[in-house]
Amino acid sequence: MTRTREEQVELLLTDPVGLADHSLQCWVQMPRAEVDELQLAGLKRRFAEMRERIPVLKKLADAEGVECVERLDDVVPLLFEHTMFKSYPPSLLEKNNFAAINKWLGKLVTPELAEQIAAVDVSACKGLDDWFETMDREIPELCLCHTSGTSGTLSFLPCGVREFEKAAQVRRLHAWNMTGPDTPDPQMHTAYPYYAKGYLSHLRGTAALARTLLPDPSHFHAAYPTTLSSDVLHLGAKLRAAQAKGTLDRLVIAPELLAKKKAFDRQQADMPQHLAAFFDEIANRLKGKRVYASGTWNLLHNMAKAGLELGLEGVFHPDSFISTTGGAKGVVQPEGWREEVMRFTGVQELHESYAMSEVVSGSHMRCAEGNYHFAHTVIPFVLDPETSRPLPRQGRQTGRAAFYDLGAEFHWGGFITGDEITVEWEQPCTCGNPSHYVVGAIQRYSEKNGGDDKITCAATEQSHREAMDFLNTLEG
Amino acid sequence: MTHPIAPLVIRGEVITDNLIEVGGRGGDLAFLTPDAHQYIDRLPLGNPAKLADLYALSFEDILDYCVALGERLEFSKNAYLQEACELSYRTAPTTPTIVRASYMGLQHLLSRELITEMVESTVGVKYLEGWVPQTLLDGTELEVRCFGARTLHIVAGNAVALSLWTIVRNMVLRSDAIIKAPSNDPFTALAIARTMIDMAPDHPLTRHLTVAYWKGGDQALEQRLYQPQNLEKIVAWGGFASIKHVTRYIQPGLELISLDPKRSASIIGKDAFANEASMRDAAVRLASDIGAINQKGCVCARTVYVQSGTDEEGLERLNAFGRYVYDAMLGLPNSLSTAPRSYDRNLKAHVDALRLDDEWYRVIGGQDGEGAIICSQIPEPVPFATLLDDRTANLVPVDELSEMLDAVDAYTQTVGVYPESIKDQLKDVLPLYGAQRIVSLGYAAAMKFAAPQDAIEPLRRMGKWISNQIASPETTPAPWLRPSL
Numbered sequence: 037m038t039r040t041r042e043e044q045v046e047l048l049l050t051d052p053v054g055l056a057d058h059s060l061q062c063w064v065q066m067p068r069a070e071v072d073e074l075q076l077a078g079l080k081r082r083f084a085e086m087r088e089r090i091p092v093l094k095k096l097a098d099a100e101g102v103e104c105v106e107r108l109d110d111v112v113p114l115l116f117e118h119t120m121f122k123s124y125p126p127s128l129l130e131k132n133n134f135a136a137i138n139k140w141l142g143k144l145v146t147p148e149l150a151e152q153i154a155a156v157d158v159s160a161c162k163g164l165d166d167w168f169e170t171m172d173r174e175i176p177e178l179c180l181c182h183t184s185g186t187s188g189t190l191s192f193l194p195c196g197v198r199e200f201e202k203a204a205q206v207r208r209l210h211a212w213n214m215t216g217p218d219t220p221d222p223q224m225h226t227a228y229p230y231y232a233k234g235y236l237s238h239l240r241g242t243a244a245l246a247r248t249l250l251p252d253p254s255h256f257h258a259a260y261p262t263t264l265s266s267d268v269l270h271l272g273a274k275l276r277a278a279q280a281k282g283t284l285d286r287l288v289i290a291p292e293l294l295a296k297k298k299a300f301d302r303q304q305a306d307m308p309q310h311l312a313a314f315f316d317e318i319a320n321r322l323k324g325k326r327v328y329a330s331g332t333w334n335l336l337h338n339m340a341k342a343g344l345e346l347g348l349e350g351v352f353h354p355d356s357f358i359s360t361t362g363g364a365k366g367v368v369q370p371e372g373w374r375e376e377v378m379r380f381t382g383v384q385e386l387h388e389s390y391a392m393s394e395v396v397s398g399s400h401m402r403c404a405e406g407n408y409h410f411a412h413t414v415i416p417f418v419l420d421p422e423t424s425r426p427l428p429r430q431g432r433q434t435g436r437a438a439f440y441d442l443g444a445e446f447h448w449g450g451f452i453t454g455d456e457i458t459v460e461w462e463q464p465c466t467c468g469n470p471s472h473y474v475v476g477a478i479q480r481y482s483e484k485n486g487g488d489d490k491i492t493c494a495a496t497e498q499s500h501r502e503a504m505d506f507l508n509t510l511e512g
Numbered sequence: 513m514t515h516p517i518a519p520l521v522i523r524g525e526v527i528t529d530n531l532i533e534v535g536g537r538g539g540d541l542a543f544l545t546p547d548a549h550q551y552i553d554r555l556p557l558g559n560p561a562k563l564a565d566l567y568a569l570s571f572e573d574i575l576d577y578c579v580a581l582g583e584r585l586e587f588s589k590n591a592y593l594q595e596a597c598e599l600s601y602r603t604a605p606t607t608p609t610i611v612r613a614s615y616m617g618l619q620h621l622l623s624r625e626l627i628t629e630m631v632e633s634t635v636g637v638k639y640l641e642g643w644v645p646q647t648l649l650d651g652t653e654l655e656v657r658c659f660g661a662r663t664l665h666i667v668a669g670n671a672v673a674l675s676l677w678t679i680v681r682n683m684v685l686r687s688d689a690i691i692k693a694p695s696n697d698p699f700t701a702l703a704i705a706r707t708m709i710d711m712a713p714d715h716p717l718t719r720h721l722t723v724a725y726w727k728g729g730d731q732a733l734e735q736r737l738y739q740p741q742n743l744e745k746i747v748a749w750g751g752f753a754s755i756k757h758v759t760r761y762i763q764p765g766l767e768l769i770s771l772d773p774k775r776s777a778s779i780i781g782k783d784a785f786a787n788e789a790s791m792r793d794a795a796v797r798l799a800s801d802i803g804a805i806n807q808k809g810c811v812c813a814r815t816v817y818v819q820s821g822t823d824e825e826g827l828e829r830l831n832a833f834g835r836y837v838y839d840a841m842l843g844l845p846n847s848l849s850t851a852p853r854s855y856d857r858n859l860k861a862h863v864d865a866l867r868l869d870d871e872w873y874r875v876i877g878g879q880d881g882e883g884a885i886i887c888s889q890i891p892e893p894v895p896f897a898t899l900l901d902d903r904t905a906n907l908v909p910v911d912e913l914s915e916m917l918d919a920v921d922a923y924t925q926t927v928g929v930y931p932e933s934i935k936d937q938l939k940d941v942l943p944l945y946g947a948q949r950i951v952s953l954g955y956a957a958a959m960k961f962a963a964p965q966d967a968i969e970p971l972r973r974m975g976k977w978i979s980n981q982i983a984s985p986e987t988t989p990a991p992w993l994r995p996s997l
Contacts, residue, residue, distance in 0.1 A: 092868045099867075117861035119896075125872050126895050143869055189895045281898060282922025282946070422857060452861075 045077045049442055052397075052413050053205045058217040060209040066412060068470045075415045078442045080105050086448055091143040092120070093448045108415060108440075109426040115417070115438050115450035118394065120144070121183075121191035129190075129270065130288075134158035134167045137192070141180075145194050145446045149178065162292050164190075164266040168235040178446070179244075181237040182266060183393045189277075190270055191394075193237060199396045199443050200244035206411065207399065208248050210387065211328050211357040222355075224328045225255045227318055229339035232256075234264030237393035238361065242330070249328050257322065259314040259339075262303050267296055311342070319348055327352040329381065330359040333388075337373040340380035350382030359387040361399065390478060394451045397443030400474065403467035407460070408474040415440040416472065418459050419452065421481060434458040436481065437474075454481050516599050518698045520546040521705040521723045522554050524713055534695070534725065541602040543698065548726040549733055555722060556742035557662050557688045565716040566660060566686035571631075571641050574683055575624045577717050582622030584707050585676075587615050592706045596699035603696050605670055605808045606853065613847030614672035614805075618704075621676055621961075630961035631684050634971045640684065643980060651987035658975035660687035661744040664737070666728070666758065667701065668749035668771075669694030670808040675701035677961070678747070679721060685975050688720040690743075694750075698725050729757055740765030745974060747771070769973045771966050774810035774925035774948070775898070776801075776956060779916045781934040782819040785829050794930045795836035796843075797954025801928045802905040803841045803849035803883065804957035811926045811949075811956045814900040815893050817916040820909045822891050830909045831874055834887040838876045841883055841903060848957070852902040855881035859904060862896040878904065891915065913937065920945040925966060928953040 039047070047055040055074075056063035083105045086093055093114065097103075100113040124140045127133075135158055142150035156174040161167040164182075171180050179197045182190045212219055226246055231239065246256040271293060278284045329336065329352075336358065343351065352358075358381050374386055388402040398414035410416050417438040418427045427433040437457040441449030456479045465473050518534075520527040530551075531544040548555070557563070587593050597615040601608045620626075631637050635658055638644050643655035665678045675691065679701070682689035691701045701723045708718045726733055738746065738761035748758045749771040762768045778801055784794040801813035820830040841849065855878075863884055866873040873894060878884025883903025886894055891910050900906060910916060913934060920927060924946045929935045930953035939950050948967040951958070959965075985993060 095868045117865060119861040119865040120868070122895070123862075123865040123869060125890055125892055127890070127892050140869065140871070286921075422854065424857070 041074075041077065045074055045081060048074050048078050048412065049081065049445075050202075051205075052202055052443070053209055055412075056209070058209070058214050058219065060214050063206070063209050063412070064409075064469055066470070068464075068472060071412050071471065075412070075442065076108055079108065079111060079415060079440055082440075082442065082444075082449065083111065086146065089146050090448055108417070108429070111440060111450060112417060112419065112424070112426045112438070114448070115424075115440070115452045116448065117452050118191065118454065121193055121394070122189040124189075124192075126189050129164070130290075132161060132163065134161045137167075141192060141194055144448075149175075149194070149446045152178075163290070163296070164235070164270055165263065165296075168266060179240055181235055181240040181393070183237055190266075190273065193394060194447050195237075195240070195396050195444070196446050197244075198445060199441075200241060201248060202413070202443050203241070203397045203399060204244045204248035206397075206413065207245060207359075210401065211249055211359075213355075221251055222326050223251055223255070224249055224326050224357075225257060225322050226250060227314075227322060227327055227329045227339070227352075228256065228258045228331065229314070229329075229335050230258065230331060231260045231262060231264035232258035233262070235266045236264060236269065237396075238332070239264060241396070245328070245330065257314065257317050260303070260307065260310050265296060265300065267293055268300065315343060315346055315348065318343065318351055319346070323351055324353055325356075327356040327381070328359075329356070330361060333360045333369060333373065336360060336377050337370075340373075340377040343380045344376060349379055352381050352383065354382055354384060356381060356383050357387060358383050359389060361389050361391045390474065392451075392453060392455075394453075395439045395441045395449070397441050397449075398439050403465060403469055403473070405465055405467045407465050407467070408478075409465065409467075409469045409471045410473060412471070413441070413443050414449075415442065416459060418457065421456065424452065428461075430461050432458060432460050432463075432475070437478075455479065456481055516541075516543045518543050518545040518693070518702055518725055519706075520548065520551060520725075521702060521709070521721070522551065523557075523719045523722055524709055526706060526709060527551065534698075534727065541599065543599070545698070545725045548724050548730075551724075552733055552736055555690055555724060555737055557720075558742075560662060560744075563660055563662070563686065563688060563720070566720060569686070569716060571637050571684070574686075574717065575627060577712070577715065578622045578627055578680065578683065579624055580711060581704075581708060582619045584711055585619040585622065585704065587618070590703070590707060592703035593618070596703035599699050600672070600697060603669075603698060604672075604853075605696055606806045607846075607850045609846040609850055610805055610848065611672065615700075618673065618676050621673060621680065626961060627680060627684060630680075630971070633962040634964070634969050635685075635975065640686070640975075650989060651983065653982040653987075655980040655982070657978050657980075658685070658972075659978055660685045661974065661976050662688045662742065663745040663747060663974060664690045664692065664743050666692045666746065666748040666750060666754065667694055667697070669696035669698075671805055672697065672700050674749065676704055679704055680961075681971055681974060682721065683717050685971065687974065688722075690722040690724065690737075692728070693723060693725045695725075695727070728754055734761060738766065744976070745769060747970065747974060767973075769968070769970055771970065773923065774966065775815075775923050776811050776813050776926035776928070777919040777924060778813040778816040778928040778930070778953060778956075779913075779919060779934070779938065780816065780818040780820075780833075780930050780953070781913065782821075783931050783933065784818075785820060785833070790931070791833055791836060792840075794953060795833060796840040797930060797952075798905075798928070799837050799840035799844060800848065800954045801956035802837070803844050803903050806849055806852045807883075807901055807903050807905075809957060811959060813926075813928055813956060814905055815897050815919055816905055816907045817910055817919045818907050819911070819913060819916070822909045822911055826909055826911070827887075827889055830907055831876075831887050834874070834876050834885045834907050837905070837907070838883075838885045841885070842877075849903065851880075851882040855902050856899070859896070859899050859901055862894070862899065863904065866894065893918075917941065917945050920947045922946045925949055926951055926956045928956050930954075 087097055088094055096114055102114055105111050128136050138153045142153050152175050158167055158170055161170055177197050179195050179200055181193050212222055278287050389399045390408040391399040395414055398411050400408040400410050402408050418433040418435040419438050421436045427435050437455040438452040457474045458476050460475050461472055464470055517528055527546050530547045532547045533542055534545055535542050593615055597612055600611050604611045639658040643657045645655045648654055667674050667678055693701050705721050705723045712718050745767045747769045748755055751773045755770055780794055784790050804812055818830055820826045863878050867875040872889050874887040876885040886906045888908045893908050894906050920942055926949045927942055927947045928951050
């Protein structure tokens with residue numbers, strides 16, 4: 037099928053798997069010159085669409101004097117820092133003033149969506165979980181999610197349902213090993229060693245994957261059938277911040293949160309049964325089935341360890357797709373964790389990827405050579421860590437990773453990460469994948485300078501536990 | 513390229529052998545220094561009886577030495593200081609004019625009157641000079657004397673004068689000091705030590721100062737050195753991580769005197785807005801507290817509660833005041849404050865995000881990394897208040913004085929207050945919330961030798977307080993004469 041360049045760009049932005057005719061081979065082998073060219077064209081379109089329409093972007097572009105994008109690097113002054121998504125006053129959450137939060141969110145998105153957001157009545161929302169649920173219900177195409185930080189402030193990301201879907205479709209190319217649009221549905225199951233639902237970005241991603249990869253919701257098997265409470269996670273983040281500031285004694289806990297805690301206590305008491313049922317399901321219903329499982333390395337490893345202790349080995353079909361996201365996140369990975377995961381699941385290889393909450397479309401898969409190959413849907417940048425100026429897109433460059441997420445439709449997709457990466461722009465990887473790629477380890481700058489400032493997905497468990505422990509002390 | 517050498521000084525001896533290369537902070541200056549591992553057994557004084565030579569000195573002798581040293585620390589005549597100053601331009605967190613001004617001010621710390629005032633107000637000279645007697649109610653004659661101790665000093669590198677301050681405290685107490693120099697100021701203590709060696713190589717005060725550099729956290733070295741047979745006290749300045757690190761070595765017989773990481777705040781009462789002149793006065797004072805040594809001191813103001821009012825008019829007042837503060841900050845003398853050496857990137861990300869949405873916060877300046885004043889438009893500080901640095905402060909509007917107590921928490925050191933008239937209302941309350949030092953606005957950077965520090969009296973704590981009880985059954989009831997039951 038021959039398409040015009042214009043059509044190709046349209047596909048990259050709206051239906052990326054269509055660009056590769058739903059073929060993994062075709063997707064992976066897209067020539068890098070072609071990808072570069074499409075990405076620049078895609079970026080120009082996004083910029084033209086959003087420059088005047090997203091208030092915060094407009095203000096930044098005005099201040100920086102950026103009127104047009106000729107080269108990829110032209111957009112670098114307009115890449116957002118992580119701070120952009122949490123620049124609201126934290127007290128708004130304490131006061132459950134979600135109307136004000138919505139107003140603030142409205143400045144980060146296109147006017148049509150801002151209008152819809154403003155129209156939602158959130159005056160009765162009693163907390164974050166309530167708010168997320170309301171927003172989900174009232175604006176079906178929005179998939180608001182959050183990350184959390186020890187500053188005590190959550191980042192809110194105004195992502196779209198469609199963004200998650202597009203990313204999940206790219207993942208499906210890999211998981212189903214697709215050869216075209218008619219690739220038969222392998223009737224996969226998902227074993228997910230965590231909560232069934234939640235508003236943390238990776239839970240949102242998991243939900244999107246389940247919808248896209250699985251024949252129906254009955255094929256999704258979560259360890260805990262409940263929702264991971266964002267209110268409790270937020271309390272965990274606030275506790276850490278208050279502890280660091282020495283103001284723990286002044287923290288005021290809302291009665292709603294205490295009530296929530298009671299509900300959690302009951303759930304907590306049921307956890308062992310849930311886990312037993314989960315492994316029972318794995319051992320019986322999922323035995324020999326093709327399974328898709330993805331999560332942070334420690335989630336998968338904990339599942340494998342628990343399974344191996346129960347004497348479960350090689351439980352899934354060898355064509356199952358087991359995938360990890362995110363780096364080590366400041367935790368030292370124990371020797372042999374990969375082998376344990378493979379022994380438990382019964383697969384020959386693990387699919388590791390590099391991704392982050394703020395760049396929904398950007399899951400960069402690790403190849404046999406150990407390099408992370410950039411997804412076509414995001415434009416990578418390497419910035420000077422001090423000045424944030426772009427380093428040349430040639431040779432091998434080490435610096436701060438930044439991305440433009442071409443998949444983002446409601447908000448501006450430019451984002452600067454806290455990761456140090458080394459990108460090889462010229463020498464093709466010996467694995468045969470023609471794309472640009474990350475060589476060597478990915479490290480967080482904050483880790484390099486001692487200590488991580490984020491509660492990452494790998495640390496939500498701990499944050500959760502700390503919050504519960506604290507609430508326990510209040511009740512007594 | 514040849515790297516500069518930071519010698520090791522061990523009690524009067526200057527050592528330049530066994531050099532290893534050490535990277536400066538941020539990789540900006542590498543220097544050579546003797547490998548401290550090779551000299552570890554010589555770093556501690558050993559037998560504490562070796563402190564005895566200091567007891568042949570009187571307080572007057574010590575003052576004489578200090579004054580003579582002060583004369584030799586005249587910057588224009590001291591090659592060691594000049595060299596150290598030049599090198600410090602590349603290691604210090606501040607800029608050359610501030611570093612140079614600090615070096616030029618060192619000699620003034622060594623006046624006879626100043627040191628006497630410090631000792632009198634914090635310890636009492638007589639307790640250092642001999643046994644101070646008193647008679648207790650039960651007839652016991654009690655004598656108390658303050659002795660020196662073998663002390664390791666982990667000095668902070670954010671202000672040049674701290675090294676000299678440490679050396680003076682050590683001298684007046686008749687203690688033995690090992691100074692572990694910081695990576696962001698590896699040269700100052702050394703230059704002073706070498707001046708002392710040139711001046712009086714065999715003097716006991718010269719012979720009880722050791723200056724070494726090793727990378728903080730070197731467990732192999734610290735585990736061996738930080739032992740009660742080597743040291744009695746560790747005085748540690750620094751950030752959370754480094755203090756936390758030192759605590760692992762603390763054990764019976766080895767005391768930690770911790771000058772913790774601190775932050776400071778200011779409180780501006782409504783009378784500051786009485787007229788244009790008082791607004792300008794408050795603004796320049798506040799600018800000084802924010803900008804002094806480019807906000808690298810724990811004394812520097814970061815969060816500022818302003819009783820401007822929170823209605824529209826109040827916010828207008830606040831924003832106008834913020835502009836005055838910003839202008840005054842740019843006008844500070846370059847010996848006190850300049851555009852920062854480099855603006856903290858993480859902080860800049862936060863500030864820039866606020867700049868794009870002025871509903872809750874107004875950002876004045878900061879685009880060129882020169883420092884910024886952030887005026888909250890709601891009565892609460894920015895969420896990243898703990899990161900404020902590089903001449904960036906946050907003005908928070910409030911209606912009532914009582915709301916200002918939020919400015920203070922467990923990590924607060926200095927609180928600058930304006931006008932003076934509201935201090936009496938605040939000074940009995942602020943300490944309950946954590947404030948440790950209250951100053952007239954504008955004087956945060958004027959730390960006083962004679963005052964307590966971080967809610968303790970370091971000089972007292974650095975001494976060993978020994979008592980001698982004299983009693984006999986004729987004057988004092990004797991334990992062995994108690995009746996049996």
